[in-house]
Amino acid sequence: VYRTKDGIFLDISQGGNGTQIHIYNSFFPQFGNSPIFNGTLDTDIKIGKDSRDYIKSKSGIYHLGVMYQGGLEGPLARIQVVPVLVVDSNVAGVYDTVIPDLSTSWEDYTRYDLKSGEKPKYDFDFTDEKPIILGSGNEFLVYDSxxxxKADYSAGTIGAQVLDVYGVIQNKTADVDKTLKAINGTLLPAFDSRGEFFGVMTDFLGHGTSSASSIASKGEQTYDIYNNTKQFTIKGVAPDAKIVPVKSLWVGDTVYAWLWLSGFDNQEHSWNFTGTPKVDIISNSWGVSNFPSFNAAPGMDVLSVILGILATPHSLDDNYPGVTIVSSAGNSGHGYGTIGLPNASxxxxxxxxxxxxxxxxxxxxKDQPRFGNTTSHFNDIVDFSSKGPGIIGDPKPxxxxxxxxxxxxxxxxxxxKNSKEESFSLFGGTSMAAPLVSGSAAVLMEGLNKQSKEYDPFTIKNILMSTAKDLQNDPFTQGSGLVDVDKALSFVNAEEGIFLVHNNASYNNIKKILKPALESINSTSIGFEKFEFPTKIMPMTSWFAGHLLPGEHSKTTFTIENPTDKPIQISVKPTTISLIKNTQFDGTTKVRQQDSMLNKSDTFIPNYIKLSDIKEHKELGEFFDENPIPDKSSLMVLNLNFPFDNFMNKTDIIYANDMKISSLYLYDWIDKNNDTNIASSELSMINRAGSWGTVQELRISEPNEKFTGTPLVGVYPVPTRYSYYLGDTKQNSTSMEYTLSA
Structure with missing residues (x-):
């Protein structure tokens, strides 16, 4: 440390030799040969204004380091380099304070915006930064440029506990299983009192942040979402919930993370229950679709089985209460049997x-005709949502x-630097659906706690399923339906007419089928004497009869729980669901048609199918008459089919390198000016389907309730060809033959 007229400085340059430091490579093992690499700092850094006003270290020893990690926003990936100073601000030798030089990091991160020859204006100054003390409630590494x-830049949150897989700190590596990856190892403290390291939680892709904020965003910030000056807040479904973020997919140490969250501590090669789970709910917004890599089918694989064990009370310890585990079903629909692992557990x-x-x-x-002009429709099944059954035949999702x-x-x-973007994003997929249900489960648990009612993961699942809204789809598509947390709370609060349903056979039927998969797991290698499901019957709302051979039968007893002291009338009626009507139309797409009102280049409309176009197809033509949908219809399914030769160029030497895609839309059309011409400003999109393949499927629940005008189908030929590997090839597409059925 030295002093000049300009202030107090750390002598980093060391007479031109620079200071050597060890830097943790947060990209390892995906990138780099080692988790640690050497770096050199050669610029002195300011730590004070004068001898009375400077950053003090009680011991007189300053610890200097650099955070090296990735940042991703939109299509851009960049390296974040953050100089950090660690000091013992209260007790000599007990390091407790981090000062990050975020202004210098921001200059470095945005240096690509500079004009040719212009250099970043690094200040190398810790005095204009906010000190961070763990436990203060202000552990965020954010910078308002x-x-x-409003913050413009973030480098994460201080306070993460890191699993020392490679023995960087403890010189003791973890056992890395071929499938489960790290299954034990030293979990480092969030802040080393010697000042050697601290843990930082970062979200490279933003996926985890969006998942967590779907649950716990407090809705305090406002956003101009539609760029029209109108401000919106974005509130999570359970804004008072506390989130424990876990990054476990980078190395693949998912099981370690699950066990730790469920209240187990790792000691050497064994796991022991501490007496209380660290969380009430584990929310997994991820899944594996390429399940052959696990050498097991979804539901019978090791991850799915362990998830089921952790969700079951008394499975790993007599006092273990179980943890509610919510997973995204996957985005591999619309076909049946597309649910992946561990979501099929x-x-x-x-x-x-x-x-x-x-x-x-x-x-x-915006101004894309195929999406229509309103946001008024919701709560239909998304085409990409993965469907059941699970591999054992049980209903999923x-x-x-x-x-x-x-x-x-x-x-x-x-x-x-000059970006006007605000810190919100459009999120979606079952990765969004899962945390919304997790948040609903949290609200439900809060309600049960207020009533001093006991519950376990099966109770939570059964209440949510019993009170869900039926979307009129089959169980392999929708499960029991759309989660309805208000109705779930109505059950907890014993409101009249709300009841719970469960049966006593599904659990044992499933357990019997899972037994071989359970016995195939080498539990001792993970750190447990034995994996087993308890003998106590767990009630389940969903009914699964087990595996039956011809002539065999299965039975169960359903229990209806009435939360009130008043009698309720229950009617159980057999219902036959049948196809009311089926129509079909053959056509050929017309590519690159423009909207009559927008008339913008590179902006195209779907091929609209209306009565005047298909007079020769009387059946589908009736679909657009005054009463096109049969009165008793509970579900409408549209399918768009293409010949494989139209979809993929089989003459290309690389498979799936040249494809044509057309997506499917359904609109409510109100001809505002009665000119019989369709304009995008007159369309309200109800649902769409846009998978890469030869079939598109679009579903509409309670179709009679969705239209105030004329039902209109749109077949949108994507104007350019696509490669599975490279995306948009920028080559103009051509027409495709198709068959549309309703």
Whole structure:
């Protein structure tokens, strides 16, 4: 440390030799040869104004380091380099304070915006930064570059406990299983009192931030979402919930994370229950679709089985209460049997996705005719939502929630200095649906706690499933339906007419089938004497009869729980669901048609199918008459089919390198000016389907309730060809033959 007329400085340059430091490579093992690499700092850094006003270290020893990590916003990926100073501000030798030089890091991160020859204006000054003390409630590494009160840049949150997989600190590596990866190891403290290290939680992709904010955003920040000056807040479903973020997919140490969250501590090669889970709910917004890599089918694989064990009370310890585990069903629909792992775990809660058209008019969706002109429709099944059954035949998913799409607060990371972007993003997929159900479960638990009612993960699942809204789809598509937390609370509060249903056979039927998969797991290698499901019967709302050979039968007893002291009338009626009407139309797409009103280049409309176009097809033509939908219709399914030769160029030497895609839309058309011409401003999109394949499927629940005008189908030929590997090839597409059925 030295003093000049300009202030107090750390002597980093060391007479021109620089200071050597060890830097943790947060990209390892994906990138780099080692978790540690050497770096050199060669510029002195300011720590004070004068001898009376400077950053003090009680011991007189300052610890200097650099955070090295990735940042991603939109299509841009950049390296974040953050100089940090660690000091013992209260007791000599007990380090407790971090000062990050975020202004210098911001200059470095945005240096690509500079004009040719212009250099970043690094200040190398810790005195203008906010000191961070763990436990203060202000552990966020955020920076407001223009002092407008809104953060522009974030480098994460201090306070993470890091699993020392590679023995960087303790010189003791973890055992890395071929499938489960790290299954033990030293969990480092969030802040080393010797000042050697501290843990930082970062969200490279923003996916975890959006998942968490779907649950716990308090809705205090306002956003100009549609760029029309109208301000919106974005509030999570359980804004008072506390989130424990866990990054476990980077190395693959998912099981370690699950066990730790469930209240188990690792000691050497064994796991022991501490007496209390660290969380009430584990929310998994991820899944594995390429399940052959696990050498097991979803539901019978090791991850799914362990998830089921952790969701079951008394499974790993007599005092273990179980943890509610919610998983996204996956985005591999619309086909049946597409649910992945560990989402197919029978005792977890798997969540599929429904629509919410709030994205219409936002950003890249604005002035795009195929999306219509309103946000008024919601709560239909999304085409990409994975479907059951699970591999054992049990009904999955269990519940549904919004997944296409919604807005969430996002990671604070602007791509340019002058960017007007705000820190929110459009989020979606079953990755969004799962945390919304997790938040609903949290609200339900809060309600049960207020009533001093006991519960376990099966209770939570059964209440949510018993009170869900039926979307009129089959159980392999929707489970029991759309989660309804208000109705779930009505059951807890013993409101009249709300009841719970469960049976006593599904649990044992599933357990019997899972037994071989359970016995195949080498539990001792993970750190447990034995994995087993308890003998006590767990009530389940969903009914699964087990595996039956021809001539065999299965039975169960259903119990209806009435939470009130008043009698309720229950009617059980057999219902036959049948196809009321089926129509079909053959056509050929017309590519690159423009909207008559917008008339913008590179902006095209779907091929609208109306009565005048299909007179020769009387059946489908009736679909557009005054009463096109049969009165008793509970579900409408549209399918769009293409010949494989139209979809993929089989002459290309690379498979799936040249494809043509057409998506499917359904609108409510109100001809505002009675000119019989269709304009996008007159369309309200109800649902869409846009998978890459030869079939599109679109579902509408209670179709008679969705239209005030004329039902209109749109077949949208994507104007350019696509490669599975490279995306948009920028080559103009051509027409496709199709068959549309309703």
């Amino acid at each position: 223009n002092n407008d009160g 029978p005792f977890g809660i798997a969540v599929g996705a429904t629509t919410n058209n709030v994205f219409v008019g936002y950003g890249p969706f 269990d519940l549904m929630s919004i997944g296409a799409h919604g807005f969430t607060p996002s990671n604070v990371l602007k791509t340019t």
